[in-house]
Amino acid sequence: MAGPSHDPSLYRPRDVVPIRRALVSVSDKTDLLRLAEALAGAGVEIVSTGSTAQTIRDAGHPVTDVASVTGFPESLDGRVKTLHPGVHAGLLADLRLEDHERQLSELEIAPFELVVVNLYPFVETVASGAEGDVVVEQIDIGGPAMVRASAKNYANVAIVVSPESYPAIIEALGAGGTSLTQRKELAARAFAHTASYDRAVATWFAEGTLVEEDLPGHLTINAERLATLRYGENAHQRAAIYTRAGGHGIAQATQLQGKEMSYNNYVDADAALRAAFDLVKPAVAIIKHANPCGIAIGAPNALDPIASAHLRAHECDPVSAFGGVIAANRTVTMKMAENMRDIFTEVIVAPDFEPAALEVFREKKNLRVLQLPVDWTQEPMDVRLVSGGLLLQDADRFPAEIESLVDSWELMSGERPDDEELENLSFAWKTCRAVKSNAIVLAKNSATVGVGMGQVNRVDSCRLAVERAGDRAAGSVAASDAFFPFADGPQVLIDAGISAIIQPGGSVRDDEVIAAAREAGVTMYFTGERHFYH
Template structure:
């Protein structure tokens, strides 16, 4: 099969140096490349040759009268905009110069005329096209169509990446009227939430510090849909803590959370918080896992362990379990940058909001609303419990003592059930513990249940028209209560 190659300056030079015959695009257009290469292929002699429908006699007569040759293959690698913005401290001017104009235009033209033109935007497809040419002497219509679809996906991704990057340069840009999001495929998943559902994992193009997409898997089989979802939730909660902390999660809810002077102590406290639910769960830690901690983790079945690092001995111990997934996330404690959105798909639409990265409006704005004030120790535990309940499904209640979760009541349809569930799970340790609620108490029944269990202090947003009833109940039972002025629903 005889092929004539038409190319632009840099590529043409490379081909010529390799001994491959090539026609410079300026020889076809009769117009030199100009404006530092910004204008090369934007010319009728090129686009007419691509867009002419071969079965349209009028199109072909016009090409002939204009002296334009049909172009049968368009092969383009776009300017490396993504690679440019991924570089550290890239300047806006450099990013702008790496926005391809002629390339996407030519690709879209070729894809539009896919019946007559084979268009390739991904080098991974070269061998497939060459194989068909070698075997059949042409590229099948089915393949041409698939390649055309890939072009529109690629250019849409390219443009969305540019728009997203440029929008971030605008201070207080807010939410756009037209929202186009772009992601890159990480892997196919074995299935979704259930075996009958197909699923795929995508990631944002620009790395987000501390996110699961940046983790390195050291051992175990591939992560599942539920693994990824639950681990992401565990990492969200872990980021609330600076001191050595372990978070255990099961079915999207924390089941054991603890802070301590060492990660071993933190793990033991997290395990003891709920030794039943942690089985088959996910464990994340914000300090290196040592051999002593690894040995304790291996005593039960754990699906996933995530930590910033592992000692060699700890890795050797953990790897004795064939099915455990071991992930290393070096920047595990990194907070999400400002401007990160939380999105949720609904049928026929998309909900978008700012991520809930705030814990409290301001520590100085915490308001003690009862006669009794919390002790310093109670205050530490109240803040600890507040962090836990923030990442618990609503209606959510978290009970804690000595920086250890005791009982967590997640996802109940009324708050008193969540309180009763958390109290029941706390066992005998509940006496003298503190309680956190993700939203206000509309009735005093929650305070009464807490008092009966021996709760010493409560933290909640406040804001109910019946707040005074809860305050009065706390005063009757000698319980300290703090209003945060901030709610943390999690649905």
């Protein structure tokens, strides 16, 4: 249905609007009293609701209860407060029109020039783990109605939805009022705010009606811009990082020191976390262009396991590690920091850092040091944009314990290795998931010694892994993220002296591949599950 229309010639120009009457109703009371003091000092009538009114009144500032404006008491446990013509006519009256001004006068309703509203903490309530009616009660109705009404009427009303805008409003009080440009900018923020809020509510309802195995019929991603980045993957590309409401990942990490994070820094840091946190024992992953240069766990009986893990990961490919990004799944110690002293590193990310480690890092002023949020978790789903839409899938995860992996494997060639060798195979299989496909990983003593990644055929990945490993290939184990289509790939590994191979199996030529392993006396396991990473 079309809305009302007016002759453009009827509109009277209006730029600066003095603030004489303000409607204030906020859930987030940050800096509320600072604003209230400025409004009261400028002689502005403050109309307010519930706890907001009480907070302002307790501070000694005059305030008018909304019930005295509507002639109707707040009711239904606060569900009905501002949903009344006495409020909304004051918000929606377009005083550029003489007819609107006349109607307000006849109705004895005063207009508002400023509305300060932020909404019930719905997102925070969901993030706290609350469910059912507790969440429902945090769905704001009157708030969004006031915000949208005021934003629509930006020609006459300034709408503020965040304490961040209070200083500008206080400045406008001293300047004689808000400008049209300022009110339009505030309206844009307000509509973005209510849109984000509604998306969060819609997503919660959609998730609540799904059975566990279903994917959502409607997908909403609620995110706010955290920072504009200098550029994207390349200097000519614009870029920004956005943070999702309720997120606990790399976007929520605290930067303790160093240069501003870049687009590529974020991508590599997230890839490094993915690799390091797949492993249960103290582990370090070194990443370059989203691929591992090295991954390792600490040596057995190491006095400083995380420092040991870093040294062993670095030894895999010291050349490629230059300018890399490092993730540790344990607190970074002073010893690890000292080991990094002469290695050019872009980013180090970890759950925590010893104070002495941070002192060492301060000598490397350009090094970006990121501390993960306390409640950091890996995302349960992966989302990727494609032209015209997006793809959604369950995140690829491993069970934590090695036993749950080994029990599902099928021995196709050779004898069952001892527990140490099985742990080495498990390590290779887990780290292979962090490598871009086609992926081949050579590992020895739970440290990578050669990585072949991103090749368009698996034979080339095998050759690359062997070449990078050099003499270390002999006696190592190999993992492949997907089946070998021919026996030529395994033959490259066998000729290099590897002792065992782990792969998903499933090729029409599996018999040829198994035969090559048996002829060489090499152990081969099938996992029955691949781990592509594109």
